[in-house]
Amino acid sequence: xxxxxxxxxxxxxxxxxxxxxxxxxxxxxxxxxxxxxxxxxxxxxxxxxxxxxxxxxxxxxxxxxxxxxxxxxxxxxxxxxxxxxxxxxxxxxxxxxxxxxxxxxxxxxxxxxxxxxxxxxxxxxxxxxxxxxxxxxxxxxxxxxxxxxxxxxxxxxxxxxxxxxxxxxxxxxxxxxxxxxxxxxxxxxxxxxxxxxxxxxxxxxxxxxxxxxxxxxxxxxxxxxxxxxxxxxxxxxxxxxx
Amino acid sequence: xxxxxxxxxxxxxxxxxxxxxxxxxxxxxxxxxxxxxxxxxxxxxxxxxxxxxxxxxxxxxxxxxxxxxxxxxxxxxxxxxxxxxxxxxxxxxxxxxxxxxxxxxxxxxxxxxxxxxxxxxxxxxxxxxxxxxxxxxxxxxxxxxxxxxxxxxxxxxxxxxxxxxxxxxxxxxxxxxxxxxxxxxxxxxxxxxxxxxxxxxxxxxxxxxxxxxxxxxxxxxxxxxxxxxxxxxxxxxxxxxxxxxxxxxxxxxxxxxxxxxxxxxxxxxxxxxxxxxxxxxxxxxxxxxxxxxxxxxxxxxxxxxxxxxxxxxxxxxxxxxxxxxxxxxxxxxxxxxxx
Numbered sequence: 001x002x003x004x005x006x007x008x009x010x011x012x013x014x015x016x017x018x019x020x021x022x023x024x025x026x027x028x029x030x031x032x033x034x035x036x037x038x039x040x041x042x043x044x045x046x047x048x049x050x051x052x053x054x055x056x057x058x059x060x061x062x063x064x065x066x067x068x069x070x071x072x073x074x075x076x077x078x079x080x081x082x083x084x085x086x087x088x089x090x091x092x093x094x095x096x097x098x099x100x101x102x103x104x105x106x107x108x109x110x111x112x113x114x115x116x117x118x119x120x121x122x123x124x125x126x127x128x129x130x131x132x133x134x135x136x137x138x139x140x141x142x143x144x145x146x147x148x149x150x151x152x153x154x155x156x157x158x159x160x161x162x163x164x165x166x167x168x169x170x171x172x173x174x175x176x177x178x179x180x181x182x183x184x185x186x187x188x189x190x191x192x193x194x195x196x197x198x199x200x201x202x203x204x205x206x207x208x209x210x211x212x213x214x215x216x217x218x219x220x221x222x223x224x225x226x227x228x229x230x231x232x233x234x235x236x237x238x239x240x241x242x
Numbered sequence: 243x244x245x246x247x248x249x250x251x252x253x254x255x256x257x258x259x260x261x262x263x264x265x266x267x268x269x270x271x272x273x274x275x276x277x278x279x280x281x282x283x284x285x286x287x288x289x290x291x292x293x294x295x296x297x298x299x300x301x302x303x304x305x306x307x308x309x310x311x312x313x314x315x316x317x318x319x320x321x322x323x324x325x326x327x328x329x330x331x332x333x334x335x336x337x338x339x340x341x342x343x344x345x346x347x348x349x350x351x352x353x354x355x356x357x358x359x360x361x362x363x364x365x366x367x368x369x370x371x372x373x374x375x376x377x378x379x380x381x382x383x384x385x386x387x388x389x390x391x392x393x394x395x396x397x398x399x400x401x402x403x404x405x406x407x408x409x410x411x412x413x414x415x416x417x418x419x420x421x422x423x424x425x426x427x428x429x430x431x432x433x434x435x436x437x438x439x440x441x442x443x444x445x446x447x448x449x450x451x452x453x454x455x456x457x458x459x460x461x462x463x464x465x466x467x468x469x470x471x472x473x474x475x476x477x478x479x480x481x482x483x484x485x486x487x488x489x490x491x492x493x494x495x496x497x498x499x500x501x502x503x504x505x506x507x508x509x510x511x512x513x514x515x516x517x518x519x520x521x522x523x524x525x526x527x528x529x530x531x532x533x534x535x536x537x538x539x540x541x542x543x544x545x546x547x548x549x550x551x552x553x554x555x556x557x558x559x560x561x562x563x564x565x566x567x568x569x570x571x572x573x574x575x576x577x578x579x580x581x
Contacts, residue, residue, distance in 0.1 A: 003394065003407045005387035006421045044258035058421045059406075079511060081418035081548070123331035130330040184399025191391030201272055201294065208294035211270050211403065 002043060002058040004196035007230065008089040013054065017151040018091050021052050022066060028143055029068045034118040037143055038105070039064040040125055048120055050231035051147045055090040056196070063101050063129070065108060075104045102132040109138050118143035152232070160234035163227045166190055171240045175219055179212035182223070190227060197228035209237070243282055249318025251343050252311075253278040254328050261519035262324030262344065264443050265351050270403055271295040275307045311335040323347035351518055353538045358444060359562060362517065362540050365402075365446035366560050366571040368439045372397050372405075373448050373574050376437065377581060382429050382454055386411055386422035389433075397439045406438035406445065406521040414460070416553035417509070419546075429455040434556045436546075438521045445521040448572050449544045449558035452579040464552035465578040468545055471495035472557050472576075475514065475527070475543035480567045485531040489513040492545040493529060501549055510547035517542060517560060539563045540571070 041049035042061040060077035075098035098104035122142035174182040201209035201224040222239035255263025273292020288301035296303035321343035408419035471492040493505040514527030525533035544558025
């Protein structure tokens, strides 16, 4: 679950980065003569939406709409009570409540006169969104985007560096602890350093890395850390003794 | 399966919605996808997208997970629990459109076994201890995300697999909870949290409000209303009543005190929900949900909402529905916490 610090540091990722990304997305739409792009986003599938808008649904699902000519719109399953916070950490100015995602999307399409829609990675759209959308009068087209740019690489590099630095300091402290105890120690260090999410796997050498299960780590072990820092994941595995 | 005419059931899980998969094969996989297949003869096979999961669970590995569906049962009716959460390319790989088993599987999951109740009790005990930790470490000057880091560390140290947690802090300007920000706690703040640790796959929840410093008359008055509302639900919940009854019992207390306007969607979400392998299981406790509650279901009744007296406030406990009523599984004192 996402329960770390979700924020937008504009010095780290300036608005111009997102503007450039939207330009690229709109260029892809222009190539296929499409009026708007749909990006599905949920707690787990948040990378693409985060890249384009800095939006991370800490809970629930959302649809991100990037029109070719107008500002992006968020169709959001979360309560309007958290919209001010969402606006403070994303590029969105317009958020629409959408307890039912597809009907809200179709209403937006009708308002804007869209009869077709690009969908980012259409085959990966979730079934519950895909089915009613395909049954509607709006035709969908698969759109692929290259989500790599210098800012993305820099953020991932930062996440990887953060993971390495913390592991280097904390790894020796796991000797003779249980993996539960060591998980706690690592959670504290990573979350205090701003990790949004964290997946920790442990191995003492006899089997593949696995989630903590109460086993004693002994004197030799390895830890695999998948760290999400401001929407950017990095995985680092280190062993002790190094 | 026999009743529905299904020849096989597939239970799909992904990194967010592991619960359909774990309802049959309770393995905490760490990769992107997992699939459990159950035949009418009772054979179970599991497939993972991540090699480490496959090795630990002695399951089949399909890094290209489309193949997990393409190689599935070809004859008869295939029903899938978690179909709605699947990527369309997986559904397409099934060939003939599968039937959704999600609602039927969720109904089966609602009534808990003795073993499941045991896990939920463990999760409740951890929620109680986690909340104790929350109160111990919260102090003016601390940032919201630092408090969450401390609580998260405590829960993991004590065996939680995961934890769903929301938080808010401040006064009457606070209208809801969200992930932690870098706001520093101040004297007089209401610090609210939903704490939901997961043990052996099963979630339990506690909701409490902590006031840093002397509570204001508004905070005290608001808490009295929340206390009365939560107790109204706890006194009522038993087999045979509906989710709507449990919601109405709470909302009627707010109405009696002149705050009925704050029981709707503008200010709140639900008056509770079920708990299990997912932290927000249905049925939700809402006045328009006519689901009849059953023995051995586990629910939380929480009249969490915004009130102009106090800002957003939370208060709730996990309840096990027994033959004649319910048992509160949390042991944390039912009070407005003050520090």
